[in-house]
Amino acid sequence: MPDQAAYRTRWAAWRMLWSASRTLSLTALALLAADAVLPSLTLVAMGWATGRIPAAVTHGVDSPAGHALLWSLTLAACCFALSMLRGPAQDVVSAAARARLTATLQERLVRAVSAPAGIAHLEDPEVLDRLASAQGEVVGQQPADAPITLLQQMGSRLGGLVACGVLSTYRWWLGLALLTAWLVVRQPLRALVRSRVGTYRRASRPLRRCWYFLGLAWRPQWAKEVRVFGLGEWVVSEASRLYTEAMRPSWRSVARLNLRVALCALLVLAAYGLGAGTLAWDASHHDVPLRTLATMLPMLLATMPVGSVTATDFSLEGMLSALPDLDRLEADLGSVEGDLTVDQVTGDAAGLPREAIRLEGLAFRYPGAEHDVLHDLDLELPAGRSLALVGVNGAGKTTLVTLLARLREPTGGRITVDGTDLAALDARSWQRQLAVVFQDFTRYPLTVAENVSLSLRGDPPDPAALARAADRAGAAELIAGLPHGWDTVLSPHYTGGTDLSGGQWQRLALTRALYAVERGARVLILDEPTAQLDVRAEAAFYDRFLAITEGTTSVIISHRFSTVRRADRIAVLDGGRITETGGHDELLAADGQYAELFHAQAARFTGATARTGGRTN
Numbered sequence: 001m002p003d004q005a006a007y008r009t010r011w012a013a014w015r016m017l018w019s020a021s022r023t024l025s026l027t028a029l030a031l032l033a034a035d036a037v038l039p040s041l042t043l044v045a046m047g048w049a050t051g052r053i054p055a056a057v058t059h060g061v062d063s064p065a066g067h068a069l070l071w072s073l074t075l076a077a078c079c080f081a082l083s084m085l086r087g088p089a090q091d092v093v094s095a096a097a098r099a100r101l102t103a104t105l106q107e108r109l110v111r112a113v114s115a116p117a118g119i120a121h122l123e124d125p126e127v128l129d130r131l132a133s134a135q136g137e138v139v140g141q142q143p144a145d146a147p148i149t150l151l152q153q154m155g156s157r158l159g160g161l162v163a164c165g166v167l168s169t170y171r172w173w174l175g176l177a178l179l180t181a182w183l184v185v186r187q188p189l190r191a192l193v194r195s196r197v198g199t200y201r202r203a204s205r206p207l208r209r210c211w212y213f214l215g216l217a218w219r220p221q222w223a224k225e226v227r228v229f230g231l232g233e234w235v236v237s238e239a240s241r242l243y244t245e246a247m248r249p250s251w252r253s254v255a256r257l258n259l260r261v262a263l264c265a266l267l268v269l270a271a272y273g274l275g276a277g278t279l280a281w282d283a284s285h286h287d288v289p290l291r292t293l294a295t296m297l298p299m300l301l302a303t304m305p306v307g308s309v310t311a312t313d314f315s316l317e318g319m320l321s322a323l324p325d326l327d328r329l330e331a332d333l334g335s336v337e338g339d340l341t342v343d344q345v346t347g348d349a350a351g352l353p354r355e356a357i358r359l360e361g362l363a364f365r366y367p368g369a370e371h372d373v374l375h376d377l378d379l380e381l382p383a384g385r386s387l388a389l390v391g392v393n394g395a396g397k398t399t400l401v402t403l404l405a406r407l408r409e410p411t412g413g414r415i416t417v418d419g420t421d422l423a424a425l426d427a428r429s430w431q432r433q434l435a436v437v438f439q440d441f442t443r444y445p446l447t448v449a450e451n452v453s454l455s456l457r458g459d460p461p462d463p464a465a466l467a468r469a470a471d472r473a474g475a476a477e478l479i480a481g482l483p484h485g486w487d488t489v490l491s492p493h494y495t496g497g498t499d500l501s502g503g504q505w506q507r508l509a510l511t512r513a514l515y516a517v518e519r520g521a522r523v524l525i526l527d528e529p530t531a532q533l534d535v536r537a538e539a540a541f542y543d544r545f546l547a548i549t550e551g552t553t554s555v556i557i558s559h560r561f562s563t564v565r566r567a568d569r570i571a572v573l574d575g576g577r578i579t580e581t582g583g584h585d586e587l588l589a590a591d592g593q594y595a596e597l598f599h600a601q602a603a604r605f606t607g608a609t610a611r612t613g614g615r616t617n
């Protein structure tokens with residue numbers, strides 16, 4: 001069975017190359033044929049040439065013997081030259097195949113992981129293991145190289161087989177004996193190769209953690225703390241501990257297998273001893289032509305690729321091991337057909353909501369968690385109005401955003417949009433109606449204009465809409481002050497690039513969301529939009545709140561009461577459900593949790609003002 005699976009994977013690798021390029025496939029087959037024939041042909045020509053030397057020396061180069069020697073040498077030289085050319089040709093074919101197949105495989109991978117509209121699968125360790133393997137990270141081999149390496153390996157196996165055939169023209173049983181010896185030891189040798197790759201595959205989780213630890217040392221976002229807290233030694237020892245833990249089973253099984261492989265080596269050695277001994281015996285007891293000796297002796301060595309195991313076998317097995325994982329990802333997750341971007345105006349959620357989004361008895365529990373984060377949660381978000389959501393850390397506010405954005409599915413209750421169950425709408429079409437600033441929004445290493453307009457990739461950026469969005473988000477001045485304005489690259493990792501401060505990035509993330517609103521998004525969700533803003537910028541946000549949320553159904557999450565108090569309605573999330581709703585004054589008058597949190601924050605600022613003698617920044 002494992003062999004059948006292995007053959008299927010090999011066949012799939014070949015089909016992958018064939019569908020990527022017929023020309024490349026045929027060229028690779030021609031190289032395979034050259035690998036199969038050239039080594040033996042070269043040896044035969046060399047043998048002939050060697051055999052003709054004595055006669056040519058005796059009768060001169062102009063004699064028929066001399067001419068025969070020259071012809072043999074010419075043939076040998078041609079074969080040799082072709083063998084020399086084969087290397088560069090192989091390099092060209094390998095590079096071209098790698099370029100094409102890497103693109104194909106990466107696209108398949110992106111289409112598979114993008115198939116679910118949510119993100120839950122990206123937090124599933126099983127999926128992450130497969131993802132690492134499908135990218136070739138687990139064994140450190142590029143799956144895109146699999147087809148060409150496979151053909152190369154087949155070529156060299158065939159070359160060994162042809163050499164066995166040539167040996168059999170001398171003694172019919174000699175080539176057969178060597179081939180049989182290799183067939184006998186094939187099983188344990190293949191087991192050795194598979195065991196090694198299988199161990200890597202099984203160890204993918206500790207290996208992933210090991211790479212994470214190593215990354216701590218050089219990824220800028222983590223390296224800061226590693227240096228400041230002096231974690232270098234700890235990073236190295238954790239990485240090395242995890243690697244040893246991951247690989248120890250492989251070392252044990254390889255040690256066991258090596259014993260069997262050593263026994264196999266004895267059998268192979270005996271077969272080659274028999275071959276060499278036969279030639280030596282014949283040479284000393286019979287009249288064996290020099291030509292035959294000169295051909296058959298090196299031919300013995302040329303038979304070895306028919307069954308020997310080299311580093312290429314380990315590499316190939318590693319490359320091939322990625323392909324079933326990619327197939328499995330596609331089978332489990334699906335694959336996005338056609339354009340990955342859903343049109344904002346043609347999906348079934350286009351233009352929604354017109355009346356209201358309602359959360360009815362909503363519940364959610366993270367996979368493997370013991371308690372619900374949200375349960376029995378009821379809330380109405382009227383279309384075109386703003387709602388602020390407040391609650392202590394861990395209350396479930398961000399989780400609620402992911403449910404609204406269909407990045408996760410509720411485990412109980414439902415969300416309706418204008419009365420339609422959100423689950424019945426096309427998730428991607430719904431997502432295109434949203435403009436979200438996540439707490440951990442993305443900082444793209446692109447220009448300012450691309451950072452803002454990429455939310456609607458595919459459409460050419462609209463300069464007027466960009467300017468309006470920047471204005472509403474309070475980022476116009478910031479952008480104008482950058483070295484190349486909208487064309488400034490926001491990454492110090494690229495020549496001429498620069499970086500922004502946390503608060504400046506936050507204004508840009510808000511501009512991105514407002515640009516999406518300019519281009520038709522109907523729901524604006526801001527998760528902690530002012531967390532990194534200074535007092536003045538936060539006050540400006542407060543002043544612009546109505547302009548920012550105008551005409552959209554908005555949800556604003558914030559711990560800063562100056563940010564939330566302007567919302568049409570405020571909801572308090574506590575213990576997994578909404579416990580209070582109302583306007584700012586109404587909730588203060590109700591003297592519940594909102595009032596308590598508000599007064600606690602106000603007291604802090606009042607105290608600070610008192611301590612600084614009334615000075616404010």
Ligand SMILES: Nc1ncnc2c1ncn2[C@@H]1O[C@H](COP(=O)(O)OP(=O)(O)OP(=O)(O)O)[C@@H](O)[C@H]1O
Binds near residue numbers: 398
């Ligand atoms: N991916 C996850 N897997 C498992 N549990 C999670 C995950 N994300 C969050 N949680 C848990 O869910 C709970 C709610 O988290 P959430 O981030 O929604 O809170 P929050 O109200 O947004 O908090 P904060 O104000 O600190 O941002 C927390 O107890 C957290 O530990």
